[in-house]
Amino acid sequence: MKIITASQIDSFKNFIKAHNNFIIVGHKDPDGDCISSSLGVSYILEYLNKPFTIVNNGPFKRPETKEYEKFFTSEIPFMSKQDQDETGLIIVDCSEKMRLGEVGDTEYLDTFIIDHHKTSTGSEDSKCIIDSSSPAASCLVQMLYEAIVGPLDKKAADTLFFGLSTDTGFFRFLREDSANVFELAARLVTAGANPNKMYDKITGGKPYSTRKLLGTTIAHAERYCNGKLVVAYETMEDTKRYGQEGRDSDMFYQAMLSCEGVEAVVFVRQETEHSCTAGFRSRDAIDVSVVASHFGGGGHKNASGMSRDGKLETLIPEIVKEFSKIL
Ligand SMILES: [Mn+2]
Structure with a gap:
């Protein structure tokens, strides 16, 4: 995994500075990483006192995702032209607007993408952090959080550990080049994330x-x-x-x-x-x-x-x- 660069952090900070309101959205049929990354970004915006709406088209079918549904609305709220101009769209764990589902019109919104999919291409301009070496989008969000907010609190650690655990198959997919992923994990656990409980959460509860x-x-x-x-x-x-x-x-x-x-x-x-x-x-x-x-x-x-x-x-x-x- 590559460590996020200072210029990537700056491009994200500048995007946040440039808008008064935000829509955070991830791919439809959300998994743990999509949810974790969406909420993780919302904590950064909360810290910066920027209003936001977290959107996901659902459905929240996987048992481990159900408890999070209440934090999401299924569509982008109606906006006037002026609202649209002031609003920034942050897409997480997804690079293709097709995969967002029926969330409403995203075309007119200035957009920033945070993703780790191999098939991502990224937009023409620099408003994205796309890194397929990152095992989860939540890792990118964690690095942004730590750079902008500072040390993790328990809520952020629990949330971000959810994404990391999901997309790494509870660390099974990681290889010998992932020492720095375990360093991220160590900081999450230091801040209160519980691996044993997380494993239960992501594997248990199946009908x-x-x-x-x-x-x-x-x-x-x-x-x-x-x-x-x-x-x-x-x-x-x-x-x-x-x-x-x-x-x-x-x-x-x-x-x-x-x-x-x-x-x-x-x-x-x-x-x-x-x-x-x-x-x-x-x-x-x-x-x-x-x-x-x-x-x-x-x-x-x-x-x-x-x-x-x-x-x-x-x-x-x-x-x-x-x-x-x-x-
Ligand atoms: Mn992912």
Whole structure:
């Protein structure tokens, strides 16, 4: 992870100075990092006495995200032309406005992006901190917080530890180059974050039906590319039966990636009659973001996703074909 530079901190400070009001927004279907980064930025604005609204299109489906829903509104409030001119939009854990969902008109707002997705491109000007070496957007927010506000209090530490824990798979995804990530974590724990409780929070509380759904998904799994690729799917019927109260695809990826010879895992879900979403995970050198980009999606080297028109029967062979090029 790269440490945030003085000029990045200055560009963020200047953006805040330039506006009287702020909208903070992250990607729809928020995860722990998205929530953590959104709230983290709000603490910085609170400290600087700048008014803000925290927006997320939801839904807050994951059990660990539910307690945070009350801090978010689902749409950007109505603004007059003058309000728009004075308002700064801060996008966290996301670089594509498409992924914000139906939050309202963001086009006229001066924008600053804080993100760590590999497929992020960044805007033409310098109003962004985009660093794919950062394991979580919350790490970037933590460094901004410490630079602008100072030492973390317990509330900020708890919130930011949530993002770090989520996006690192509770530190499982980190490698030998991440000593400075553990230094950030150490400061969070010093300020009161509790790793044991956090692990419980991000892994526990899953409804029983999600375990049944996991069984169905595993039963649907098939191997391709000489056993290097596993593909599973969820039909609308499966969702109806077991998937109403949330899902736990992470558990599925873990189960399959720990299987001998498997290098990549695909999970495709029929969301509506005409559209699917797919998640990709991989080990080590296999870059699944390449496949995700091919289908108009994005993400990280070892974890990406996409959303696309189509049916399972036709989409799965297309995905397998793309994977056969990289496996
Ligand atoms: Mn993230």
